[in-house]
Amino acid sequence: MSAAAIVTIILAVVVILVLAVSLLAVARVLVGVNGQLGSVIASVGKIATMTEPVNPVVKSIDGNLGTARDVLTSLLVSKVGVEGAAELVASVDPMADAPVEEGTMRFRGGRAPGDVPAAEPPSVRYSRVGEGSAPLPPAARQAVAEPAPNPVASSFSGAGAIRLIDPDPDLAPPAPDRHTPAPRAAELRAPEPQAPAPPAAEPAVVPFSGGGAIRLIEPDSEPEPEPKPEPAEPEPEPEQPSAPFSGGGAIQLRDTEAEPEPSSSPFSGGGTIRFRDSPES
Amino acid sequence: MLLWWIGNVVLLVVIAPAVVFLLVRVLLAARTVDRTLRDINAVGTKMVSDLEPVPELLKTESYVSQTTAGLAKYGAALDKIL
Numbered sequence: 001m002s003a004a005a006i007v008t009i010i011l012a013v014v015v016i017l018v019l020a021v022s023l024l025a026v027a028r029v030l031v032g033v034n035g036q037l038g039s040v041i042a043s044v045g046k047i048a049t050m051t052e053p054v055n056p057v058v059k060s061i062d063g064n065l066g067t068a069r070d071v072l073t074s075l076l077v078s079k080v081g082v083e084g085a086a087e088l089v090a091s092v093d094p095m096a097d098a099p100v101e102e103g104t105m106r107f108r109g110g111r112a113p114g115d116v117p118a119a120e121p122p123s124v125r126y127s128r129v130g131e132g133s134a135p136l137p138p139a140a141r142q143a144v145a146e147p148a149p150n151p152v153a154s155s156f157s158g159a160g161a162i163r164l165i166d167p168d169p170d171l172a173p174p175a176p177d178r179h180t181p182a183p184r185a186a187e188l189r190a191p192e193p194q195a196p197a198p199p200a201a202e203p204a205v206v207p208f209s210g211g212g213a214i215r216l217i218e219p220d221s222e223p224e225p226e227p228k229p230e231p232a233e234p235e236p237e238p239e240q241p242s243a244p245f246s247g248g249g250a251i252q253l254r255d256t257e258a259e260p261e262p263s264s265s266p267f268s269g270g271g272t273i274r275f276r277d278s279p280e281s
Numbered sequence: 282m283l284l285w286w287i288g289n290v291v292l293l294v295v296i297a298p299a300v301v302f303l304l305v306r307v308l309l310a311a312r313t314v315d316r317t318l319r320d321i322n323a324v325g326t327k328m329v330s331d332l333e334p335v336p337e338l339l340k341t342e343s344y345v346s347q348t349t350a351g352l353a354k355y356g357a358a359l360d361k362i363l
Contacts, residue, residue, distance in 0.1 A: 004285040008292070014297065018304070019300060026308050029315050032315045033311065033315050036321075040318060046332075050333070050335050051332060051335060054335060058338070060346075067349055072352070079363060
């Protein structure tokens with residue numbers, strides 16, 4: 001055998017060895033790729049399963065919120081008109097002067113997410129009686145002074161009514177634990193409208209977050225009679241619908257004919273809240 | 282005989298480096314795919330953990346429905362009052 005033939009054979013063997021080593025390395029990498037792909041496919045399957053109800057749920061939430069917005073908008077427009085509604089919303093919206101993106105539909109101060117301030121002032125404020133409260137305009141005083149047909153029951157969404165009573169020390173929740181996350185607002189749910197409250201002798205009292213309790217009382221099923229022009233004897237209601245409150249205080253809603261007992265109660269901030277239907281209060 | 286030696290030289294100088302070059306390219310590509318898949322797997326695992334609260338959307342939907350119903354009643358009451 002010639003030397004050239006031996007060299008050829010040696011070169012061929014070397015090339016084949018290089019090929020084998022490289023193919024083995026590639027095969028090993030591909031095995032790892034296969035395992036990773038299996039894990040990725042499993043993860044994608046989990047993601048698909050977990051996100052399956054997202055679209056209809058978000059659509060439902062969007063529909064509900066849109067309905068609520070439309071209801072409130074139509075209510076506001078029916079009361080003060082389109083122009084008046086826009087002005088009114090702009091006057092009470094703290095972000096009314098915020099810059100708005102072009103083309104953004106904003107009826108009530110629609111703003112970009114980046115425009116939202118860190119701490120917005122609360123839309124509802126409570127102040128101590130006679131302190132820091134500007135007198136109401138005559139129209140508003142008239143509206144407040146007029147007794148509602150069922151002021152308590154109509155102000156609550158569910159089948160019951162809310163009456164704020166003095167905090168019961170037995171029902172007071174424990175002191176807030178810093179390590180315990182605060183209950184989500186969604187956990188505070190109103191009673192189901194379909195389920196009528198059982199006619200219990202003592203209304204159910206539910207402890208509330210701030211030391212009070214919520215008493216759910218079934219509203220009067222029959223409509224209240226027309227307010228008499230001059231009632232001979234003001235007859236206070238034996239039991240006012242009430243619910244416990246968070247600040248350790250009490251809020252009581254009373255009718256005009258009720259006994260003019262002071263209904264102010266301490267509030268969490270140290271003040272009191274007084275709800276009265278009578279114009280002189 | 283001379284042609285045989287020429288063939289040997291060509292095999293050693295051209296064919297073998299070309300084969301090695303191609304195999305290295307394949308190996309590098311495979312390793313890149315493996316590395317990318319590891320990243321995708323890590324992201325997918327994080328996504329799965331991030332999506333764990335998604336079923337809570339059902340509760341949110343229920344709460345929004347209740348809130349909307351209460352808001353509608355509240356608006357109706359305000360409509361009566363005002």
